[in-house]
Amino acid sequence: MSDEIEWWEYDDAAEMAAAVADDIGFIIESAIDARGAAVIALPGGKTPLPIYDKLSSAKLEWKRVTIIPGDERIVPLGDPLSNVTALAKFFLPKGARVMPIVPHAIEDYKAAGRSADALMQDLHWPLDLCLLGVGSDGHTASIFPGPDYDEALTGPKERRALGVMPDPMPADAPVPRVTLSMAAITAARALMIAVAGKEKRAVVEAAIKEGKSSKSPIGQALARTELPVDIHWAPN
Numbered sequence: 002m003s004d005e006i007e008w009w010e011y012d013d014a015a016e017m018a019a020a021v022a023d024d025i026g027f028i029i030e031s032a033i034d035a036r037g038a039a040v041i042a043l044p045g046g047k048t049p050l051p052i053y054d055k056l057s058s059a060k061l062e063w064k065r066v067t068i069i070p071g072d073e074r075i076v077p078l079g080d081p082l083s084n085v086t087a088l089a090k091f092f093l094p095k096g097a098r099v100m101p102i103v104p105h106a107i108e109d110y111k112a113a114g115r116s117a118d119a120l121m122q123d124l125h126w127p128l129d130l131c132l133l134g135v136g137s138d139g140h141t142a143s144i145f146p147g148p149d150y151d152e153a154l155t156g157p158k159e160r161r162a163l164g165v166m167p168d169p170m171p172a173d174a175p176v177p178r179v180t181l182s183m184a185a186i187t188a189a190r191a192l193m194i195a196v197a198g199k200e201k202r203a204v205v206e207a208a209i210k211e212g213k214s215s216k217s218p219i220g221q222a223l224a225r226t227e228l229p230v231d232i233h234w235a236p237n
């Protein structure tokens with residue numbers, strides 16, 4: 002369990018975006034200083050979009066930065082639900098390498114997961130940063146309760162990604178997914194969470210209280226990492 006969980010509270014989404022973008026920029030610069038390159042995983046969904054807007058305007062050596070979505074919905078590239086498509090809009094014009102982890106929306110979600118895992122084996126590991134979002138149902142990345150939950154939480158540590166069929170399906174994007182495994186998430190050099198709204202705050206607070214016995218994916222992420230975790234929160 003992380004014994005250093007720190008909440009950072011902001012007045013609004015714009016203030017949170019500026020602070021989180023600064024932190025990510027610092028992590029990217031440090032990795033480039035240390036090794037000449039940075040590899041980061043960023044979440045999908047709507048909450049992080051203002052962060053990406055701010056981060057993409059930062060003066061960084063973008064050509065040295067690889068960005069992967071920490072999870073992907075299995076939909077064609079360009080689909081409004083595609084997480085990498087949203088990331089590509091912000092960061093491809095800057096020169097970053099934005100890597101689709103599901104380049105083809107194949108029907109077999111387990112095969113999509115295996116293919117994403119194989120793609121990721123070529124990346125420098127561990128990730129320099131994994132930024133996580135949280136759903137109001139407590140999911141993080143695309144780790145959901147369902148038939149693949151145990152595999153996502155306790156699969157071999159070499160497995161970086163896997164296919165997931167959420168059960169129940171989340172109403173806002175009811176499709177199978179590919180996600181980073183819990184092992185890949187918790188092995189990252191830095192772990193940050195960005196959430197908005199009172200409902201999600203309550204979900205994360207409950208998960209922290211429950212500790213190792215938490216049934217929610219975000220609770221399991223916090224229980225399984227040894228890293229200090231910054232949780233950034235804005236009311237909207």
Ligand SMILES: O=C1O[C@H](COP(=O)(O)O)[C@@H](O)[C@H](O)[C@H]1O
Pocket residue numbers: 044045046047048049072073074084133134135136137141142143171174
């Ligand atoms: O489905 C997903 O949901 C979560 C939360 O998204 P938000 O729109 O409520 O911010 C996100 O972190 C995850 O990457 C995404 O695929």
